[in-house]
Amino acid sequence: MSLRAAWALVLACAIAPAASGQQRPDPIGAGRHSAISAAAARVAPSVVSVNVVRRERAVPNDFFSQFMFPGGYVQRVEGLGSGFLVSGDGMVITNQHVVAGADSIVVTLRDGRDFQARLLGEDARTDIAVVKIEGVGFPVAPLGRSAELETGDWVVAVGNPYGYVLGNSEPSVTAGVVSAVRRSVLPSGDQPGLYVDMIQTDAAINPGNSGGPLANATGEVVGVNSFILSQSGGNVGLGFAIPIERALRIARDLRAYGRVRRGWTGVEVVESANSENWRRQRGIGIKAVADGSPADLAGLKAGDVITRAGDRPVRNFLDWEAALLDLGIGDTLRVALRRGEGTALASLRAVELPSERATRVSLGDLQLVTVTPAIQAERQLGSAHGALVVTAGPASALQAGDVVLQIDNIAITTAEQVQQVIAYYRRKGWSMRFVLQRAGRIVYADLTAGA
Numbered sequence: 071m072s073l074r075a076a077w078a079l080v081l082a083c084a085i086a087p088a089a090s091g092q093q094r095p096d097p098i099g100a101g102r103h104s105a106i107s108a109a110a111a112r113v114a115p116s117v118v119s120v121n122v123v124r125r126e127r128a129v130p131n132d133f134f135s136q137f138m139f140p141g142g143y144v145q146r147v148e149g150l151g152s153g154f155l156v157s158g159d160g161m162v163i164t165n166q167h168v169v170a171g172a173d174s175i176v177v178t179l180r181d182g183r184d185f186q187a188r189l190l191g192e193d194a195r196t197d198i199a200v201v202k203i204e205g206v207g208f209p210v211a212p213l214g215r216s217a218e219l220e221t222g223d224w225v226v227a228v229g230n231p232y233g234y235v236l237g238n239s240e241p242s243v244t245a246g247v248v249s250a251v252r253r254s255v256l257p258s259g260d261q262p263g264l265y266v267d268m269i270q271t272d273a274a275i276n277p278g279n280s281g282g283p284l285a286n287a288t289g290e291v292v293g294v295n296s297f298i299l300s301q302s303g304g305n306v307g308l309g310f311a312i313p314i315e316r317a318l319r320i321a322r323d324l325r326a327y328g329r330v331r332r333g334w335t336g337v338e339v340v341e342s343a344n345s346e347n348w349r350r351q352r353g354i355g356i357k358a359v360a361d362g363s364p365a366d367l368a369g370l371k372a373g374d375v376i377t378r379a380g381d382r383p384v385r386n387f388l389d390w391e392a393a394l395l396d397l398g399i400g401d402t403l404r405v406a407l408r409r410g411e412g413t414a415l416a417s418l419r420a421v422e423l424p425s426e427r428a429t430r431v432s433l434g435d436l437q438l439v440t441v442t443p444a445i446q447a448e449r450q451l452g453s454a455h456g457a458l459v460v461t462a463g464p465a466s467a468l469q470a471g472d473v474v475l476q477i478d479n480i481a482i483t484t485a486e487q488v489q490q491v492i493a494y495y496r497r498k499g500w501s502m503r504f505v506l507q508r509a510g511r512i513v514y515a516d517l518t519a520g521a
Contacts, residue, residue, distance in 0.1 A: 105287050109226050110243040112289025116155045116211035117241040117282055118179055119230040120164050120187075120201070122172040123148055152229035152241070152282030153177070153201070154211045154291065156321065160185070160203035163321050164281030165296055166192045167263070169199045171463070177203050178239050191324030194470075195332075196395065197263035197296055197312065198320040199281075211283055214290025216251075216269060216313035223248045227273040227295050227309065229282025241282070246273030246307075254388040255299070255310065266392035268310040269293045275309035284311040293317075316396055333397035333420025336363020337370060338450060341387045351386045353377040353408060360447035368416040370407070377413075378406035424448050425460060431485040433492060435463025438485035441473060453507050457485040467515040469508065476505035492517075 124147050151168030155161065162177055169175055175187040185203035192199035219225075227244045254266040269284060275295050284293035293311030300306045323330045340355040353375040359365045376384045379393035380403055397403055399422050407414045424444035430437045438457040439445065446454050451473055459472040468474075474482050477491045495502050504515040 106224065106226055106243075106245045109224075109285055109287055109289035110228060113154075113211055113226070113228055113283055113285045113291060114241050114243070115180055115209035117228050117230070118153050118155065118162055118177050119239055119278075120151045120153045120162070120168050120281060121148070121176040121178065122150070122169055123174040124171040125173055150230070150278050151280045152278060152295070154228075154281075154283045155208050156211060156213070156318070158206060158208050158210055160205050160208055161190070161321070161325065162187065162201045162203065163294060163317055164199050164201065165294065166194050166197045166199040168281045169201065170194070175201055177201065179208075180239055180241060182239050191328045191330075193320050193324065193330045195264050196316060196320050196330070197265070198294065198317050198324070200321045200324045211291045212289055213314060213318070214286050214288070214292045216292040216315060219248050219251055219269065219286065219292060221248055221250055224287040225269075225271055225273055225292070226285050226287075227271065227275055227279060227282065227311075228285065229275075229279035229295060231276035231278040242279075244274040246271050246309075249307075252392075253310065254392055256388070263296075264391055264395060265296065265310060265312075266388055266395055267313060267316075268296070269313060271309045271311065272307035273309060274307075319396065319398075329426065331399050331426070332423055333394070333399050333401055333403075334363070334423045334448060335394065335397075335403065335418045335420055336360035336365040336444075336447060337376075337418075338447060339376070339387055339390055354384055354387050354390050358447065360444055363444070363447070364418045364421055368418050369414075370405075370416055370418075371409075373409075374414075375408040376405050377408055379403060425458065429485075430460060431457075431489050433489055435461070435466055436468060437461040438474070438488055440484045440486070451507070452510055455483050456507070457482055457488045467517060468504065468506065471508070473507040474504055475507055475512075477502050 151164055153162040153164035156163055169189060169192060175189060177185045177187045187201040187203050190200040190202050225246060225248055228241050230241055248269060249272050250270040253268045253270045255268065257264065271284065275298050279295050282295045283291040284295050286292050292314050294317045295311050297310055299308040320330055336359055337356055338358040340357045356370060356372055356374045358372050359370050376390060378384055379390060382389060382393060384390050397420050399420060401420050403418045403420060405416050405418065425439055425448055428439040430439055437460045439460055441451060441453060441456045441458050445458060453473050453475060456473040456475045459468050459470055462468045462470050474488055476482055480491055482488055501516060501518050506513050506515060
């Protein structure tokens with residue numbers, strides 16, 4: 071056989087299956103489509119981008135700016151995060167830190183449609199917020215249970231990292247495993263959220279992913295991606311998500327009431343994070359018990375040591391905060407105590423937070439309540455008098471958690487008094503100096519007559 075004939079035979083054999091309509095075997099086969107891709111495909115339609123515009127007060131950092139703007143100035147800042155739809159009529163869950171102080175919120179769906187969104191409510195303590203877009207028939211995220219997760223389970227994080235530089239609104243997917251469950255993170259000084267009982271994962275969570283869903287291997291949402299621990303600011307495999315059960319409970323309260331109806335026990339514990347062995351403690355000591363509170367009625371006393379709350383051992387203050395964070399009004403929390411050389415059991419029936427029950431005085435973006443002994447105990451305030459700032463606008467010189475002690479030389483004892491003094495000063499066209507207690511320190515804030 072000639073060389074030309076041999077090559078013709080080889081080519082004929084190579085193309086024969088295709089010519090006869092037969093499929094060549096795929097060396098990869100169906101394995102190219104994994105459980106991860108199936109999970110991502112199931113949850114992705116419900117994932118949205120959350121675009122915000124907010125006003126922030128800036129502090130001048132040079133002499134000329136300080137001279138021109140002695141009280142600071144307000145600047146316009148844009149932000150981006152993620153979220154996911156949990157109802158067909160447009161309710162979106164995201165992180166509170168994504169929408170905090172937003173003047174405008176725009177939600178972008180996977181198909182590129184933009185919707186102006188309305189903030190239904192936000193809760194800084196759990197870092198959950200709910201926004202609403204108008205419409206019906208939106209794709210809803212399938213929901214699972216974080217309580218069923220085990221260390222080593224596959225998970226996918228879905229969101230829109232750096233969405234403003236990408237050409238479309240298709241969400242990004244990263245995969246990893248559950249690194250740990252019920253993980254509590256020691257709060258930093260400027261962190262308003264309380265991150266306890268979190269899901270830890272090595273699935274990459276990058277800027278813009280905040281508020282997006284963490285899904286299990288079947289595509290069910292089990293958590294809300296919230297933050298990473300990183301010295302560089304980039305992902306290093308230490309991501310944390312809020313359990314979906316907590317997020318849904320908070321979302322229901324925010325939609326129904328505009329705020330979270332959180333239970334209160336009246337116990338003030340000894341926080342010992344500065345101690346070298348705080349992680350290895352055998353209980354958390356009670357520093358004080360508010361008069362007339364559930365703890366007082368149950369017989370708890372200063373000096374008792376809480377060793378168990380509900381079904382969890384209490385070793386330190388993070389364990390105690392984790393037990394309280396999901397405690398609703400009317401719920402009963404059973405605690406075990408060390409008292410002297412003996413032990414005791416008690417049941418605490420939680421009531422609404424004193425600051426939530428109190429009458430609020432509204433002054434534009436500001437809402438204030440009068441400090442009472444119960445509110446002082448709830449917020450662990452250093453001052454027994456004054457007006458507590460419950461909410462404040464992003465452009466305000468006052469912050470939520472501030473206690474107004476004095477305006478110029480006028481001592482403040484009630485929230486109504488703040489309202490009266492501000493109204494009088496504004497009629498006169500006078501500026502005013504506020505003396506505030508903020509995080510245990512005395513600070514000052516100047517407001518102009520029109521502020």
